[in-house]
Amino acid sequence: MVQEANDFVSIKEASKWASEYLGKHVTTSNISYLIQYGRIEKHESKGNTVISLNELSQYYKRYTGSRKEEWRQQLGHELNWSLSFDQYKESETTKHVHRLHPYKGKFIPQLVEYFLDDHTDDFKKSVYFNRGDIILDPFVGSGTTLVQSNELGIHAIGIDISSFNVMISGCKTRKYNIDIVENEVKRINEKLNEFLACSKTDEFEKILLKELSDFNTKYFPVPEYKYKVRIGEVDEKKYGRAKEIEFLPIYNSLVEKYGIKLAHENPRSFMDTWFIQQIRNEIDFVRNEISKIRDTSTRKLLAVTLSRTIRSCRATTHADLATLNKPITTTYYCRKHGKICKPLFSIKKWWNTYSKDTIKRIAQFDMLRTDTKQVCITGDSKSINIIDQVRTIDPDFANLIMHKRINGIFSSPPYVGLIDYHEQHAYAYDTFGFARNDDLEIGPMFKGQGPEARQSYIEGISDVLLNCKKYLIDGYSVFLVANDKYNIYPAIAERAGMVIVDKFLRPVLNRTEKDKGAYSEIIFHLKEKN
Numbered sequence: 456m457v458q459e460a461n462d463f464v465s466i467k468e469a470s471k472w473a474s475e476y477l478g479k480h481v482t483t484s485n486i487s488y489l490i491q492y493g494r495i496e497k498h499e500s501k502g503n504t505v506i507s508l509n510e511l512s513q514y515y516k517r518y519t520g521s522r523k524e525e526w527r528q529q530l531g532h533e534l535n536w537s538l539s540f541d542q543y544k545e546s547e548t549t550k551h552v553h554r555l556h557p558y559k560g561k562f563i564p565q566l567v568e569y570f571l572d573d574h575t576d577d578f579k580k581s582v583y584f585n586r587g588d589i590i591l592d593p594f595v596g597s598g599t600t601l602v603q604s605n606e607l608g609i610h611a612i613g614i615d616i617s618s619f620n621v622m623i624s625g626c627k628t629r630k631y632n633i634d635i636v637e638n639e640v641k642r643i644n645e646k647l648n649e650f651l652a653c654s655k656t657d658e659f660e661k662i663l664l665k666e667l668s669d670f671n672t673k674y675f676p677v678p679e680y681k682y683k684v685r686i687g688e689v690d691e692k693k694y695g696r697a698k699e700i701e702f703l704p705i706y707n708s709l710v711e712k713y714g715i716k717l718a719h720e721n722p723r724s725f726m727d728t729w730f731i732q733q734i735r736n737e738i739d740f741v742r743n744e745i746s747k748i749r750d751t752s753t754r755k756l757l758a759v760t761l762s763r764t765i766r767s768c769r770a771t772t773h774a775d776l777a778t779l780n781k782p783i784t785t786t787y788y789c790r791k792h793g794k795i796c797k798p799l800f801s802i803k804k805w806w807n808t809y810s811k812d813t814i815k816r817i818a819q820f821d822m823l824r825t826d827t828k829q830v831c832i833t834g835d836s837k838s839i840n841i842i843d844q845v846r847t848i849d850p851d852f853a854n855l856i857m858h859k860r861i862n863g864i865f866s867s868p869p870y871v872g873l874i875d876y877h878e879q880h881a882y883a884y885d886t887f888g889f890a891r892n893d894d895l896e897i898g899p900m901f902k903g904q905g906p907e908a909r910q911s912y913i914e915g916i917s918d919v920l921l922n923c924k925k926y927l928i929d930g931y932s933v934f935l936v937a938n939d940k941y942n943i944y945p946a947i948a949e950r951a952g953m954v955i956v957d958k959f960l961r962p963v964l965n966r967t968e969k970d971k972g973a974y975s976e977i978i979f980h981l982k983e984k985n
């Protein structure tokens with residue numbers, strides 16, 4: 456039985472209590488996080504940190520318990536809460552290669568698994584796919600469908616209009632010689648260290664960090680400061696801004712002393728705008744070292760790792776990483792960390808972290824892989840000839856597709872006017888010089904959500920279905936994950952000669968967007984109209 460929440464306990468006891476209370480694993484770091492971010496108060500008893508279980512349970516009730524019911528009332532009672540995958544830890548929803556590179560609009564692997572595997576439940580009453588089948592994802596994005604197909608012993612083809620997305624997907628599904636990858640990372644690290652030894656940035660950063668640490672300890676004590684902000688004792692905006700201004704002269708004098716070059720004088724590209732000069736020099740250096748790698752798979756994998764590094768080194772604040780506001784090249788008050796933070800001056804830390812992480816992730820996936828085929832193609836799904844294109848990469852797979860045909864589609868099309876898929880990785884297009892096909896994207900943000908954009912979306916998605924249908928078996932199943940706020944999927948199905956035979960309503964809990972209100976996606980199940 457869950458203990459009464461009426462006493463003070465240690466962090467360890469609180470994590471045990473919360474695990475029972477919530478029915479999922481809550482770690483001591485999760486509890487410390489709540490203290491650090493001022494969600495619950497830190498108390499002391501005989502010199503030890505304790506927290507109030509009462510306060511903790513109030514917190515969970517506010518943020519978790521009532522949410523399920525509220526959302527059902529707002530979104531309808533057919534909402535399938537188990538499709539929120541709330542019970543999974545972040546490390547599970549970003550398992551192995553799924554986190555090789557960030558990607559806005561990615562679905563979680565457990566959702567793909569749910570529809571592709573052979574289980575049934577109260578909502579999913581039949582098994583749709585079997586081992587040895589072939590699946591198509593005409594909007595493959597960062598490759599979630601392909602990776603999960605591989606895990607489940609299913610062959611898969613992915614298509615995307617953005618060549619960088621195809622590169623990410625290809626890197627996730629390819630098999631590697633891990634020794635080669637490790638040796639190349641080691642070689643590049645040695646070279647990078649030699650390169651950095653000639654720069655003054657290291658010394659500049661050490662001194663800056665020391666100044667920041669003294670300043671932050673004095674003016675933003677942990678966890679008292681955040682707690683005071685939360686209970687309204689400190690006006691965060693005013694206080695943060697005042698301290699930001701107070702620190703700037705220290706920063707400026709160090710920049711001058713060490714001759715650090717910050718903004719580009721005449722920005723003309725994404726890289727000019729969003730990266731300080733030292734970072735760009737290091738990026739160019741590592742990119743050049745990567746280009747010397749002879750093993751193509753390793754070369755592409757480390758290019759994706761560099762791209763992940765570049766993304767984390769943009770001159771922006773910690774709070775604005777997902778949605779860039781304006782370039783920040785000075786120290787600033789950081790709302791996320793509740794203190795004065797600094798921009799990055801070297802890629803070294805992130806390159807080291809991500810290259811190690813990449814090796815760990817490909818090794819993890821290697822243990823789970825099945826011997827199935829996954830092929831990724833750059834192209835417009837409205838018109839691409841799938842067999843011809845697959846043949847240029849893997850003729851045996853092209854023959855298998857011709858002979859067996861594709862069993863169905865599992866995909867999440869772009870939403871109307873929400874994301875510019877090329878633009879989200881603009882730094883990668885600038886760095887690697889890929890051709891861009893922005894005009895062929897269906898439903899890009901730059902075209903908006905007006906009636907014209909919606910009509911062109913209906914035509915775009917149904918053209919994709921009409922083109923892909925040619926390669927499907929009779930009796931195929933198509934699953935499309937969408938947020939149909941304009942109720943246009945019935946028109947899409949009609950135009951594609953299909954019918955919606957089922958709908959699964961899934962709550963989306965962990966959105967990266969600032970708006971955390973009730974939100975659901977629909978997984979449409981379509982079949983050929985008789």
Ligand SMILES: C[S@@+](CC[C@H](N)C(=O)[O-])C[C@H]1O[C@@H](n2cnc3c(N)ncnc32)[C@H](O)[C@@H]1O
Nearest residue numbers: 561562594596597599615616836869876896897
């Ligand atoms: C919602 S995302 C897919 C995300 C994917 N399910 C994942 O987990 O990463 C939609 C994708 O459709 C692609 N796309 C847009 N228009 C396309 C077109 N005409 N042909 C092929 N792909 C297109 C975009 O580039 C984007 O990567």
